[in-house]
Amino acid sequence: MKLTINKNELNDAIQQVAKAVSSRPAIPILGGIKIDVNHQHVTLTASDTDISIQSFVAVEQKDMIIAHVDKPGSVVLPAKFFVEIVKKLPSDQVMLEVGVNYQTTIRSGSSEIQMVGLDPEEFPVLPPIEQNNVLQLPGDLIRSMIRQTILAASTSEQTPILTGVLCNLNNGVLTFLATDRHRLASRKTKTDTDEAMSFHNVVIAAKTLNELSRLIPDQNTMVDIVVADNQVLFKIDNILFYTRILDGMFPDTSKVVPQSYVTEIALNTKEFMDAIDRAYLMSREEKTNVVRLSTLDDGMIQVSSSSTELGRVTEQLEAKELSGEPLRIAFNSKYMLDVLKVIDSEQLVMGFTGPMRPIIIRPTDHDYSTYVILPYRTTD
Numbered sequence: 001m002k003l004t005i006n007k008n009e010l011n012d013a014i015q016q017v018a019k020a021v022s023s024r025p026a027i028p029i030l031g032g033i034k035i036d037v038n039h040q041h042v043t044l045t046a047s048d049t050d051i052s053i054q055s056f057v058a059v060e061q062k063d064m065i066i067a068h069v070d071k072p073g074s075v076v077l078p079a080k081f082f083v084e085i086v087k088k089l090p091s092d093q094v095m096l097e098v099g100v101n102y103q104t105t106i107r108s109g110s111s112e113i114q115m116v117g118l119d120p121e122e123f124p125v126l127p128p129i130e131q132n133n134v135l136q137l138p139g140d141l142i143r144s145m146i147r148q149t150i151l152a153a154s155t156s157e158q159t160p161i162l163t164g165v166l167c168n169l170n171n172g173v174l175t176f177l178a179t180d181r182h183r184l185a186s187r188k189t190k191t192d193t194d195e196a197m198s199f200h201n202v203v204i205a206a207k208t209l210n211e212l213s214r215l216i217p218d219q220n221t222m223v224d225i226v227v228a229d230n231q232v233l234f235k236i237d238n239i240l241f242y243t244r245i246l247d248g249m250f251p252d253t254s255k256v257v258p259q260s261y262v263t264e265i266a267l268n269t270k271e272f273m274d275a276i277d278r279a280y281l282m283s284r285e286e287k288t289n290v291v292r293l294s295t296l297d298d299g300m301i302q303v304s305s306s307s308t309e310l311g312r313v314t315e316q317l318e319a320k321e322l323s324g325e326p327l328r329i330a331f332n333s334k335y336m337l338d339v340l341k342v343i344d345s346e347q348l349v350m351g352f353t354g355p356m357r358p359i360i361i362r363p364t365d366h367d368y369s370t371y372v373i374l375p376y377r378t379t380d
Contacts, residue, residue, distance in 0.1 A: 001073025022048035153206035261351035
């Protein structure tokens with residue numbers, strides 16, 4: 001293999017696929033980045049078996065020559081060094097040449113680096129996915145759906161299925177849902193896909209979705225989603241992002257959200273978030289994060305927290321609307337802050353069915369987001 005390529009294009013592709021390189025690979029080959037070169041594309045691939053990322057660099061782009069291929073071929077180079085060295089090369093052009101036993105020479109400007117390459121035949125083959133049914137969504141919408149749900153995914157590997165986000169497509173509505181059994185986040189969106197197309201119990205690790213969201217560009221980009229038996233493929237411009245579907249059945253959460261409430265409170269989102277943030281500073285010192293919310297007689301609510309060593313925080317907020325029975329409830333302020341930071345509405349409404357029943361939080365601008373937090377039982 002012999003190739004000369006624009007350094008910035010190569011570096012961008014390396015940075016994209018490097019997110020899939022295993023930090024502690026089970027086999028040495030998974031600690032590398034595979035480079036495939038032909039006369040049309042330079043393809044970089046990395047995989048840790050849970051996720052695989054492939055990035056394509058076209059040899060010619062918009063009448064510009066990005067790469068010159070003298071000899072097609074393949075090699076796997078150790079990612080840890082390769083990722084760092086390419087960024088630091090002195091020239092705008094990089095030459096890669098693979099010799100006997102995959103010994104690789106990298107030249108750029110006055111620099112010459114010798115690297116020990118690995119046999120590309122040993123690199124895992126990416127799973128074949130039939131791309132008959134494709135769901136296409138704007139990239140910024142997918143990023144929002146990920147950001148508004150992964151906050152509720154579990155970080156404990158004791159129940160692996162709860163470390164993921166449940167993805168369902170039914171009657172043209174795509175739903176992302178996550179829960180760690182203490183809180184729940186759900187986000188829906190209508191799609192333009194054929195209503196006959198559907199999938200259920202597709203659970204993708206939250207950390208994987210977080211990596212995916214970082215790959216989606218800020219500008220207007222459409223993302224294709226293809227669901228197979230045990231894999232999901234996301235296609236983003238010149239990137240293919242494969243992820244394994246988590247094994248197991250996601251718990252049924254359909255009865256978690258009540259249809260009516262005994263108390264409802266509408267609040268300004270930022271004012272409430274700032275108040276909870278201040279109360280959280282005190283509750284954090286107790287290592288409990290407990291904050292209490294009480295309704296008052298004059299359309300006000302009270303937010304408070306205390307610490308045996310530091311003291312107490314108490315403040316009152318004016319509710320935009322307040323109806324139903326008086327309420328006093330305690331909850332995890334960190335969980336509440338996580339929700340308030342992702343609500344994309346100036347106002348929110350909270351519904352309660354009692355002091356020891358789930359707290360339901362929704363934006364007032366739309367009905368496609370729902371958040372649930374379980375309350376705390378306290379002695380006072």
